[in-house]
Amino acid sequence: MSSDPSSPSSSTGAKSATPENPQRLYGRRKGPTMSQRQEQLLETLLPKIRVPAAKEMDETINPADLFSKEITDYWFEVGFGKGEHLYWQAEHFPTTGMIGCEFYLNGVASLLGKIDENTRDNIRLYEGDARHVMKALPEASIGRAFLLHPDPWPKNRHAKRRFVSQENLDLFARLLKDNCELRIGTDHPVYARWTMLQMSLRDDFVWMAEGPDDWRKSPADWPETRYEQKAKDGIPVYLRFKRLARTK
Numbered sequence: 033m034s035s036d037p038s039s040p041s042s043s044t045g046a047k048s049a050t051p052e053n054p055q056r057l058y059g060r061r062k063g064p065t066m067s068q069r070q071e072q073l074l075e076t077l078l079p080k081i082r083v084p085a086a087k088e089m090d091e092t093i094n095p096a097d098l099f100s101k102e103i104t105d106y107w108f109e110v111g112f113g114k115g116e117h118l119y120w121q122a123e124h125f126p127t128t129g130m131i132g133c134e135f136y137l138n139g140v141a142s143l144l145g146k147i148d149e150n151t152r153d154n155i156r157l158y159e160g161d162a163r164h165v166m167k168a169l170p171e172a173s174i175g176r177a178f179l180l181h182p183d184p185w186p187k188n189r190h191a192k193r194r195f196v197s198q199e200n201l202d203l204f205a206r207l208l209k210d211n212c213e214l215r216i217g218t219d220h221p222v223y224a225r226w227t228m229l230q231m232s233l234r235d236d237f238v239w240m241a242e243g244p245d246d247w248r249k250s251p252a253d254w255p256e257t258r259y260e261q262k263a264k265d266g267i268p269v270y271l272r273f274k275r276l277a278r279t280k
């Protein structure tokens with residue numbers, strides 16, 4: 033087993049930060065209720081549609097190399113949970129390549145179950161820290177990115193664990209093509225405020241909302257996720273940011 037707990041071959045979770053994994057990962061890697069079929073799908077189907085991570089690569093990942101058919105755009109989702117949103121997008125935009133990352137293996141296995149039943153050829157998955165893939169994809173290679181109901185870590189002392197950080201926004205800004213969208217959903221008021229504050233510090237993103245309905249109502253192409261449905265922390269908000277055009 034790898035000594036890097038955030039590597040896909042580990043099942044325990046990270047213990048300490050390293051230059052490669054600057055911020056510790058939290059949360060369970062695997063829950064107790066994985067079925068035999070799910071275990072099997074992780075062994076058989078996942079390797080066929082898996083994205084190799086940066087540290088397993090000598091060079092940048094070319095997203096076109098990940099898919100076996102012609103793809104018109106590439107979209108990227110961080111922490112897809114059980115993959116309801118990712119699958120919906122893949123189904124409704126069949127020529128778009130959906131690249132999803134999820135650290136929790138039971139979630140990955142759930143999505144694999146759905147892919148296995150309905151054969152989708154425009155989904156690629158990474159069962160580990162999304163930042164590994166974000167660093168490996170080329171600059172301006174992604175047409176839309178999603179971060180939906182990230183773990184809120186509402187206590188101030190845990191703020192460093194929130195996925196929305198200047199460091200990770202730099203990664204999104206690097207990945208996204210000019211004028212393309214980063215979507216962030218949350219039902220936690222602390223996380224919503226935090227996101228707006230972090231975004232207000234950026235000169236490469238602009239909030240797209242023109243009125244309250246733009247962030248209070250979900251757009252038609254923003255299907256409900258499992259955590260959005262639970263909305264246990266408050267009323268969900270739908271935050272859309274445009275990656276401004278690069279000036280140089």
Ligand SMILES: C[S@@+](CC[C@H](N)C(=O)[O-])C[C@H]1O[C@@H](n2cnc3c(N)ncnc32)[C@H](O)[C@@H]1O
Pocket residue numbers: 057059110111112113114133134135136139160161162163179180181182183195257258259260
């Ligand atoms: C609260 S859940 C939300 C899941 C899903 N997006 C939804 O809305 O139903 C957050 C998910 O993000 C995953 N996650 C957190 N940090 C991650 C990272 N750095 N890379 C990949 N997945 C991550 C967690 O494992 C967890 O499944």
